[in-house]
Amino acid sequence: MALDAIRILVMDEEEYIKAQKELQEAVDDLRKLRNQRSRSKGITPEAPFCSFCGKGHNEVKKLLAGKEAYICNECVELAKEVFDEEPNG
Numbered sequence: 001m002a003l004d005a006i007r008i009l010v011m012d013e014e015e016y017i018k019a020q021k022e023l024q025e026a027v028d029d030l031r032k033l034r035n036q037r038s039r040s041k042g043i044t045p046e047a048p049f050c051s052f053c054g055k056g057h058n059e060v061k062k063l064l065a066g067k068e069a070y071i072c073n074e075c076v077e078l079a080k081e082v083f084d085e086e087p088n089g
């Protein structure tokens, strides 16, 4: 039993590289699949969308990138209205 454990620990390098390669391929496949799915919905990971209204970059005139979010020109307009509102209105 102990010998089996040792054998697993000292799995030969060729086998290790093979396993690593298989894992890498699986990750690549998953990424491809995710990209395909996103693309069918019109959203790719490279194509950002407004974090406020959810519209894609191609649905609005401008999309402003923040640190971890995006805001479109329409939401900026709305925000401006809210901020410009008189407090005693």
Ligand SMILES: [Zn+2]
Residues within 6 Å of the ligand: 050, 051, 052, 053, 054, 055, 071, 072, 073, 074, 075, 076
């Ligand atoms: Zn928006």
